[in-house]
Amino acid sequence: MITQFSLKIKASIATLTGLLAxxxxxxxxxxxxGTTSPATTPTPMAVTNNTAGExxxxxxxxxxxxxxxxxxxxxxxxxxxxxxxxxxxxxxxxxxxxxxxxxxxxxxxxxxxxxxxxxxxxxxxxxxxxxxxxxxxxxxxxxxxxxxxxxxxxxxxxxxxxxxxxxxxxxxxxxxxxxxxxxxxxxxxxxxxxxxxxxxxxxxxxxxxxxxxxxxxxxxxxxxWSEPFAKEATKNRPFTLLNGSKKQHPLMSQSDRYQYLENDQFQAISLPYGNGQMSFYVFLPKSGKSLDSFYNSLNAQTWEQWMKQFRSRQGSISLPRFxxxxxxxxxxxxxxxxxxxxxxxxxxxxxxxxxxxxxxxxxxxxxxxxxxxxxxxxxxxxxxxxxxTSAPARSEPFEMVVDRPFFSVIRDNKTGTILFMGSIVDPQ
Incomplete structure (x- = not known):
């Protein structure tokens, strides 16, 4: 007989679904x-989590x-x-x-x-x-x-x-x-x-x-998304794969003010969900720069430095649907x-x-x-x-077209927790 103690967590609504088991x-x-003793499944415990104010x-x-x-x-x-x-x-x-x-x-x-x-x-x-x-x-x-x-x-x-x-x-x-x-x-x-x-x-x-x-x-x-992409703005455009070949793929597009970072190596944008506490980050190596070279500089220290360098800026983003x-x-x-x-x-x-x-x-x-x-x-x-067993932000509007391999992260901006991260080299 199976005894289960279930936890139901009340949550909210948005466009990212993530599960890890x-x-x-x-x-x-x-x-x-014949020598094992039967397991004892504990009865539900009256646990008080005194976390208020902590x-x-x-x-x-x-x-x-x-x-x-x-x-x-x-x-x-x-x-x-x-x-x-x-x-x-x-x-x-x-x-x-x-x-x-x-x-x-x-x-x-x-x-x-x-x-x-x-x-x-x-x-x-x-x-x-x-x-x-x-x-x-x-x-x-x-x-x-x-x-x-x-x-x-x-x-x-x-x-x-x-x-x-x-x-x-x-x-x-x-x-x-x-x-x-x-x-x-x-x-x-x-x-x-x-x-x-x-x-x-x-x-x-x-x-x-x-x-x-x-x-x-x-x-x-x-x-x-805090600001959904208009479906009529999604168009098939060339996406360059790692081997240099191109494939036609739907890219979503919109313009607005975003948290944005650009230097000699990459462009990066934060696309917010809901009220903006959680975001989808996209890091796109500059043309002529490889994704591998970007990963050579990616670690917890550089990540924290980059997070402090994002600034609000007007611009446009084209992102693959995948x-x-x-x-x-x-x-x-x-x-x-x-x-x-x-x-x-x-x-x-x-x-x-x-x-x-x-x-x-x-x-x-x-x-x-x-x-x-x-x-x-x-x-x-x-x-x-x-x-x-036994670089400094520029004031003019930016254009970011994610038409080649990129790095992405889903992050809680308040706590700094990274929920998901991924390397997308071929959007399907």
Whole structure:
């Protein structure tokens, strides 16, 4: 029998839809059949989050930003010729949920990879709670919901403190499943589909009896442009691909005052959603400048510098209408960032999660994004499998025609949180 504690987050309306789900799988192979004790799914806890008047620790936002750009860099270097679209904010939150069950050298490795040095676990958890509250109530014109869940094998006992922290700080739903029942796969995937408004339909393809846990984080974001693009202004125009060839593709166009930045390397624009607290940023390398050279200068430090240099300016923007799906395993990228011990069967230590020795088996990430005249819709799912082991602005109007590969970001301007980022080399 499955016990579920659900969290329903009230959100607002806008044109960007984003979802990230992180699934954490722990596989138990050290216990023999008949020797496991039944898992106890905790009853709903009367948790009081005394966050009134407290502020988000900006060290956590800065850590998430550094982690996000490092992760994106690792992926983009390996897939420079492909579209890349990820949700670093949700990956960070989901991994932090797993971080609550890590210990010893594994915790140190995850601290380094997630850039959490100088923050206590309590500070991390409380700031994530405050951040989630701030993001989901940011703008009545934007719909943003964040949901977390833990799907436990009914034959395994999870650490009560691990469960309590994930409930208290991440509002995680807790469910027990029979991992030997094929129907359990559909139960998890139906939750994913619901949280992503049907944009992501599957994160689990099968469950093994020796798995003990799937941990999933989902973010759903939908927002309309503050000023929608007129559909009659959308025209087919040439878009230059990385190999120099051109394809005809619909470009949306409008003119207004925008937050804008231009230097010798690129043009950049901020297109606001709703009341303007959240924006879609587009960075377009200048003609003759490559997207790779732009990425060589892109990191958390330069990003923060650029954010301070945007100024209001009259101009026009032509932006491709596009829609894409993206699917990647994050194992190698996370190992390169220092998380290798968490994947190693001999070294991994998740003793804070369960008394069953475990290591991360796989981290999967799926995304969906669509940009059109009304706004943007995006979705992302990340699955983590854990296996038991033993220049100065000019005054004249600008013209920005995004007719070649570009970098894009969806950002909450108040907190500085990056919800999504992507490299678009071939709009579909």
């Amino acid at each position: 992180l699934s954490l799988v722990i596989m138990s192979c050290t216990q023999q059949p 502020e988000i620790n900006q060290k956590l936002v800065a850590a998430n930003t550094r982690f996000g750009f490092k992760l994106f860099s690792q992926i983009q270097k390996k897939q420079a010729s492909k579209n890349v679209f990820i949700s670093p904010s949700s990956v960070a939150m989901a991994l932090t949920m797993a971080y609550n069950g890590s210990s010893g050298e594994t915790q140190k490795a995850m601290t380094k990879a997630l850039e959490l040095q100088g923050l206590t676990l309590e500070e991390i958890n409380k700031s994530n709670l405050l951040l989630k509250q701030a993001l989901t109530t940011a703008d009545p014109q934007i719909k943003l919901a964040i949901a977390n869940s833990l799907w436990a094998n009914q034959q395994v006992t999870l650490n009560p403190d691990f469960i309590q922290k994930n409930q208290q700080y991440y509002d995680a739903e807790i469910s027990k499943l029979n991992f030997s029942d094929p129907a359990s796969v559909g139960t998890i995937n139906n939750w994913v589909k619901k949280q992503t408004n049907g944009k992501i339909t599957e994160i689990v393809d099968q469950l093994q009896p020796d798995q003990i846990l799937w941990l999933i984080n989902a973010i759903y974001f939908k927002g309309n 829609k894409l799906e993206y699917d990647i395993s994050l194992n190698e990228a996370l190992k390169a960032l220092g998380m290798a011990p968490a994947f190693n069967r001999q070294q991994a230590d998740f003793s804070g999660m369960s008394n069953v020795k475990a290591n991360i088996d796989e981290v999967k990430h799926k995304t969906f994004v669509e940009v059109n005249e009304e706004g943007t819709e995006a979705a992302a799912v990340t699955g983590v499998g854990i296996r038991t």
